[in-house]
Amino acid sequence: MSLNIKVVGGGPAGLFYAYLMKKSFPDYRVRVIEQNPPDATYGFGVVFSGRALSFLQQGDAGVIERLKRHMESWSDQHITHKGQRVVIDGNSFSAIKRLTLLQELQAICRETGVELTFGERIEDGSPEDDCDVLVAADGANSVIRDRYAAEFQTEVTDLANYFSWYGVETTYDAHTLTFKSHQGGVYCAHHYRYTPAMSTVVAEVDAQTWESSGMAGMTDEQRKHHFEDIFKDTLDAQPLISNRSLWRRWRLVKNGKWHHKNIVLIGDAQRSAHPSIGAGTRLAMEDSIALWQAFNRHGTDIQSAFLSYEAERRPVRDKLNTAAEKSIAWYENLAAKMHLSPEELALDYMLRTGLMTPERLARDSPKFTALVAAHGKPVTQ
Secondary structure (H helix, E strand, C coil): CCCEEEEECCCHHHHHHHHHHHHHCCCCEEEEEECCCCCCCCCCEEEEEHHHHHHHHHHHHHHHHHHHCCCEEECCEEEEECCEEEEECCCCEEEEEHHHHHHHHHHHHHHHCCEEEECCCCCCCCHHHHCCEEEECCCCCCHHHHHCHHHHCEEEEEEEEEEEEEEECCCCCCEEEEEEEECCEEEEEEEEECCCCCEEEEEEECHHHHHHCCHHHCCHHHHHHHHHHHCCCCCCCCCEECCCCCCEEEEEEEECCCEECCEEECHHHCCCCCHHHCCHHHHHHHHHHHHHHHHHHHCCCHHHHHHHHHHHHHHHHHHHHHHHHHHHHHHHCHHHHCCCCHHHHHHHHHCCCCCCCHHHHHHHCHHHHHHHHHCCCCCCC
16 A cells, blocks of 8 residues: 655745655655745754754764754854853754755755645635645644644743744854843844854844833834844844844744644644754754654554654653743843853753753863852752
8 A cells, every 4th residue: 555645834844844755665665745845944944953953864964964064163152141151062053054954955855756735825715635744843823733733732832032033144153142231122043153244133022121121112123133132242233134033032833643534743733842952953854854753663554653753752752842031031031131141140050950960061062161160160060
């Protein structure tokens, strides 16, 4: 029996899953439906930790090596607070231009025979009726999932902080977080290079700053200029570049059920990952790997494959999303931490989720550990 598989959503998760399935099952019909053109992308760079790349190699090491050729990489992370930079060694990251990532994944799909359709939006009818398996990979605002929100037991929560994504024509030595106090407000910039000449900047403020600074009443263009002024030195006096850079609150999506009928959720359609743990694309692509592996185990037994996928992925997702919720709380309460020294804030940041233990930090980041200890704050306390 040959399966007819339709993937809705041409982001990294949908494309990677389609490629893996077509490569393993050449006789299956595998198609991807994406509402945007193939060269459209809303965002700038995508960042992966070193651990994330090693996990993704379980899907296809050759593809990950192919992507690495387009990546900028570094072995440290930097925290800048009160104008002082703190270097955290042993904390590797890589970043790639989002459009390049999509183009490479589109290319490997075409090379294996996946059907790609762009500029088509799923809106009416029952899109699951013309396939054996419908994979909803259409993001946090998933049309497929929302059609059956009650069946998937979907919960959507708007978080407190406000953020926006930008680009900037300057580069940074490492993945960096810069914290600033300005006129009673607290501002954060997450920034990293993704090409030799370009960087991503994620701008973030807490709810109190959003109101007290007047940002709530500004246009998005005014907010951009406001952030540019505060982070002028961080940006090397370069303007922020917008690409649908709307200021908004993060939408946290959870689903009690991951499949319904012949539909299964992956990526942000299934559970959105907060950007503060830098794992959204990685988690989405790992979902793709897990669903592909489930079909390898169960063949054309679709419901068994769905159950196997969820049994494997739910504990991982629950663990990381618990960490994400702790990270969210850390950022939402950043104002209470701004009195800390740069070394203390960096340590508090590294331990915020519970995934990084003091013991592991001492092992992975001996130079940072020694720096913190020299300032009277041993990491084992």
